[in-house]
Amino acid sequence: MSRPPGALSRFRKPKLATILFVALLLVQFPLWFGQGGWIRVWRLEQQMDAKIAENQAKQQRVRELEAEVRGFKNSPRAAEERARYELGLIQPGERFVQWGTPQAQEPANTAASPATSQKGPAKPGAGAGVSAPSTKSTGQAADRP
Secondary structure, eight states, rough: OOOTTGGGGGGGOHHHHHHHHHHHHHHHHHHHHHHTTTHHHHHHHHHHHHHHHHHHHHHHHHHHHHHHHHHHHOTTTTHHHHHHHHHHHOOOOOOOOOOOOOHHHOOTTTTTTTTOOSSSSSSSSSSOOOOOOOSSSOGGEEEEE
């Protein structure tokens, strides 16, 4: 049986440059895509940077809270001041007056604004107009109509 003249030519031996190129690719693949590859290291560095930024923000919040605690320890009026501002504390015999310009009233069928849907007493400086007098009466002339 005779073979045609070019049948062996398609199975010729690879050149040295081709073998080295394939070897280089085989060595580089784990370096780039393996478990400890460059791409994984890059992603881990990004995650680490995000965690560092998150930790710095939390450390700043801790410093703020520590300063607030020191303020409560050093100043007896700090707790009262905070209760007045955040919770609307009014001592017996006091009246809460809020200064500002009245806002235009909205029609009753529109959605309530965040200022009108607040729960609890109003904070000083929030909103406008004069608030309702305190429910505690002292019997003084200022409480009469």
